[in-house]
Amino acid sequence: MQAQEAKLDEIIVKWKRDRSYLIEMLQDVQEHYRYIPQQVARQLATELDVPLNRIFHIATFYQGFSLQPRGKYPVAVCTGTACHVKGGTRILENIMRDLELEQEGQATPDGLFSVESVRCLGCCGLAPVVTVGGEVYGDTSSVKMIKILQRQKKKKQAS
Ligand code: FES
Structure with missing residues (x-):
């Protein structure tokens, strides 16, 4: 304190x-x-x-601020036009479901992740785009992102 x-x-x-x-x-x-x-x-x-x-x-x-605790690795799922057309909104829904999160911005019980949608991450050519803790994942999918998050979770549990 x-x-x-x-x-x-x-x-x-x-x-x-x-x-x-x-x-x-x-x-x-x-x-x-x-x-x-x-x-x-x-x-x-x-x-x-x-x-x-x-x-x-x-x-x-400003989207960069939050009034509730974010996860250690904030997940930003782009739902801007280019990403939405390539399934960004579906990725958002699937990640939220997999992490058992009911609302955007809420942190997982272990404090590792929180998920939010963003309007454009400025790299539309890589759509659909997701960032995890600031790291950019382009041309991604729900399956790829869920695997990446599970891998990060295991890494954290092992350390
Ligand atoms: S719309 Fe997703 S990066 Fe621009």
């Missing part, structure tokens, strides 16, 4: 000098906690003298 507070203090000191860096500060919070905890949002609002609703607006507007 003290380490968490020390890290938050470090983030605040790093960005406090200029409130226009609020997004960058929230990126650091998101990276550290894997989400924006409500009590941290409140503390930032107080310490920076920024309206709490401004922080929540940013945290809910």
Whole structure:
């Protein structure tokens, strides 16, 4: 807990000098906690003298932020036009079903994965595209992605 507070203090000191860096500060919070905890949002609002609703607006507007804990390896399934046409939405549904997740953004009970759809990952030529922990998998399928996630899970359990 003290380490968490020390890290938050470090983030605040790093960005406090200029409130226009609020997004960058929230990126650091998101990276550290894997989400924006409500009590941290409140503390930032107080310490920076920024309206709490401004922080929540940013945290809910940008897909990079989450108000609930994400998995250690966030899975982003592209459902943009090129990927949708090549089965992206089906991949999303099948991965969610395989991981027994009821809603996007929810983390698996072991905290390893969370799954979200995204509009375009900027590499439409590789459609359908999925990223796992930032690693890009192109020209993929439900079967391939489920195998990749199972492999990562086994690797993590073995370590
Ligand atoms: S639509 Fe999927 S990467 Fe662009």
